[in-house]
Amino acid sequence: MESKESNCTDTINGPFVSQIERQQLPAPSVIVIGGGISGIAAARTLCDASCKVVLLESRNRLGGRVHTDYSFGFPVDMGASCCALFDMDGRQVPQQLVIQVGDTCARILKETEKVRDEHSHDMSLLEAISIVLERNPEFRQEGLAHEVLQWYICRMEAWFAADADMISLKSWDQEHVLLGGHGLMVEGYYPVLNSLAKGLDICLNHRVTRIAQWCNGVIVSVEGGRSFVADAAIVTVPLGVLKANLIEFEPKLPEWKITAISDLGVGNENKIALCFDTVFWPNVELLGIVAPTSYACGYFLNLHKATGHPVLVYMAAGRFAYDIEKLSDEAAANFAMLQLKKMLPDSKEPIQYLVSRWGTDPDSLGSYSYDLVGKPIDLYEKLRTPVDNLFFAGEAVSMDHPASVHGAYSTGVAAAEDCRRWILKQCGNLDLIQLVSRGEKTEAEIPLRISRI
Template identity: 55%
Template sequence: MAPTMLSSNDSSSSSPTVLVVGAGISGLAAARMLHKAAFKVTVLESRDRIGGRIYTDFSFGFPVDMGASWLHGVCQDNPLASLIGRLRLPLYRTSGDDSVLYDHDLESYALFDTAGNQIPPQLVTRMGEVFEALLEETKKVREEFAQDMSLKQAFSIILKRRPDLRQEGLGHRVLQWYLCRLEGWFAADADKISLQNWDEEELLEGGHGLMVKGYWPVVFSLAEGLDIKLNHRVTKISRHPKGVRVAVENGKVFNADAIVVAAPLGVLQAKIINFEPQLPDWKVKAINELGVGNENKIAMLFDNVFWPNVEFLGVVASTTYECSYFLNLHKATGHPVLVYMPAGNLANDLEKLSESAAKNYAFSQLKKILPNASLPTKCLVSHWGSDVNSLGCYSYDAVGVSHGAYDRLRAPVDNLVFFAGEATSSSFPGTVHGAFATGVLAAAECRKTIEERCKDLELFQPAMAEEIELAIPLQISRL
């Protein structure tokens, strides 16, 4: 883990004060914007590190992202493009705009059956076309049924109507792998994903780029110079006419004019943070309705490369639960690392195992397709679902829930409590750039509210000029 280098914000005591809960990218973005506007900002973070669900591990001797690792939408319209470009961070593009699997395309992966036989490319391509046809047919089912249902139920209806899309034998197993990767995108099984809203997310142009050097430089750049207090788990947020009062698990108390809550959706659902008075019913409903998915990573470091020079390796099986998916970091970064990425119920089940057992399971999946695989020298295992600081990876549209829940979750309460995070982004949920954008938006709303409240006070003179961010082109490679 890279060292956290933070310094205090020495703003004037006369400046309005804002607390930010959570030092993930949304919380850091909000704090950075408010800090630039001459507010006195303090970030309260429950972990002993910054970054939240962005976590770049350095224990292999080089960066490996164990949380978020892609920039979804490699284009200048991405809210993170200017920052990543300014930091001159290289991206490795793993897909184009027409990626049927969202995070990678059809030209650089190899699929195998459980006996280690590679699937003929022609069959893989044909099943990709079947998969696309299935997704297209969901729109017809959605129009026909007024009541929402799961994607899995919709697929069942489609396959009954379209015998030409039904598959048996090896074709069925390949199609299950495609469905497995769709579940990986949402970090949830298809029986939990809403038919009505599964495609509501806006996909930016440019495909998807892997952060070659990890996301840590982005996090560090946003955090530098901010007053960030680590190991400060917020337990209570009280609202009163003049501001907020915040209690921390270690007994400390903080007072401020307003607060930005950038805690993960899983933490909000678990009611680790108590609100006084209680949040309004519409807010509580939004928090509880949205789904929280789980996707973990088991990174394996090897002495040598013994796998094909493709970006992704896959194991096809009769159910999505049995399918497997490995990201080949060697192709993008030059390091001999494979990352196993289970999602949904499988990710939850693996978290119930010991770390050693989870590593063994991941390696056993690799041995199925590469019988001569050598043992890894080191392994890293994430536990996003059971980590009390996250309790899941990111949000998804659950069955029967309006997509408007994202906007309701973002809406402020009493113009004192503002909300940010990927689960408050109706356009880009589950993404780093979505989380970042909501932090910027929450800061702007908070700033506007406080400035209107303080406009008659001579003590507060907001900053007149903002930093000008140049649009530096993104550094993209496809080796």
């Protein structure tokens, strides 16, 4: 993606821009902070609506937590993206047992709804599961079946990027899941990002440090002292960055906004991608290893089944994901190989490997949001609510599809439309902005190759 950094002309050296200068702007101006899918969607929407938009991204690339790596010579998504299970001794778990325990797990989770209805106070999903098992001894699993149940819990924890004792019973199943089953972007997410970003004014390597609201405008400062001025701004930085107070707001954000940022959880999920020179594993979607606890369980995503490339991706979520980040890349890859060899003792050594570190990455500080135990249910709405001419977008503000790429995209579009309406109200000139209808074809639309795995 070509950065048009030389075209970032809405800069100032001092803290003041006259109203006369502002009136000479050819079109209403908006600064979008964050170059992930949400920020790109917001910038694309406003640009198509004849706004003057500049997008500031702290990294040297677009995408944010959507990151397609080409180190292997082909695309591998290191961010957002039927099974064979093995025990710790490398013996494959009978498929009938996998199916049977899977059905039991679904019944256990269904029973947690009753626990939720019976208690006015919130509790962790793990505590609710314990109550269900105490009430329904027939759901209890022993021996290998217990380990398979722990593997299913491990998979559920990966969905939230958090451990079950941290997930809110009240909110864990309130997401609206899209129809169509699971899919994988065969060519990675970058073709989507690049198409959406075509023609946008993008400034890479611009880490925002301060956002100041003044009069009816905003001044956004970045590392190095450079500043940008506009009528409004859309903040799409990850929730982890907001929680760490890495951006100063002037004036400070209202208390209800600060509380919403604090009360929403940020999970962590990492990937260890292993590239081999040949395929030696079964042609299944997932290769999983069962264990007495969910923490000790694990699984590999088989990219070969979807893309034809000889790659296995080891997935780690929650506390385990942070533990992985304490290792060097080589040590992390060696750990993943130890897990693989427990299942397939004759596994070959990888020729290359990649390791993500979303939890300690200063530009993300986590993977995606989840509901903490005992917190209010309106946090997503409060996080989404604008503060005058500051608008907020990203997966963490999506009430229907949090922790997802499509949730982040839709909030970017929604924030852009809210921003557009605010500008129209301020200037009172409907001719200044003509929003592109969602039903129209735009040049950003491209055919996608999606593999149903």
